[in-house]
Amino acid sequence: MIIVTKPEATEDQIQHIIERIEEWGFKTDVSRGEQRTVIGVIGDEGSIREKPIAAIAGVESVTPVLKPYKLVAREFRGGTNSVVKIGDVKIGGPEIVLMSGPCSVESKEQITSIAQEIKKAGARVLRGGAFKPRTSPYAFQGLGVEGLKLLAEAREATGLPVITEIMDTKHLEVIEQYADCLQVGARNMQNFSLLKEVGRSKLPVMLKRGMSATIKDLLMSAEYILSEGNFNVLLCERGIRTFETYTRNTLDLNAVPVLKAETHLPVVVDPTHGIGLREHVASMALAAVAAGADAIMTEVHNSPELAKSDGEQALLPHEYMDLVARVRKVAAAVNRAL
């Protein structure tokens, strides 16, 4: 349910609306615009509808959200964009944010030197997996807590905030100690107990689209996180499975404008997993920026042939530099900056 206040509503009236809604046992999410304030009401839609909200002074309109997803719906924040912070880096504002790093954290030397290289190139967030979801149980599973510590050391050395994947609710506490943002991977997009748990975290969450999930499925999964109180959610398009086998996945750039229209949440594109072929990652990064992405996540490795995961799709640092220079130009063409 969305309440829009009258342009002439006073601050006291707005406060009174919020207090009344909360007295009725619902939560509120307030977005202040130039003219009007939009108050999103969080709770069971059915019982909210029975309350005489329109009778409160200062209320202009009361509108139910008719979509199956409510809190993530664009209307819920009066058509404005949410800005989500990873450390001090803002995603969803006028600037496009570059997030980068290796698929997996492998050693102190590896993660720190890659972090320094990507920072020099213009990246603002460091990625790196410590708990890795691998198709084979015999493949490298990540360094676990040791990997988290190395990420924190790389943050110390560069000032870049850190995003890393959470695969299991039992790791939330330790990841919260070391990281600045949680990543829920494609394979866990519909792990509803994990979604609820990260919904109770203080850290922002980047939710990656499942490989056979529809856009609506992605939004419904995000709704789980917001419904637990965590509104700091980024949605990430990372490619879906189609009949095409030339590329690792099919990067569904259709999702970018559709998500921007459907939700207030920032949209990240991961062209690396989307296409899976190093030589084509840059082209898809450019296309993602043109399509309206708020952030681009790419994998970079200083020695891809020795990488313990995803070496074939990782860019070398000099290739990443080149990508950033080209992204800057496309960003300018769509009135964004890096």
Ligand code: PEP
């Ligand atoms: C990753 O980011 O390294 C990863 C495993 O991504 P996804 O969940 O999209 O496959």
Ligand code: MN
């Ligand atoms: Mn990877």
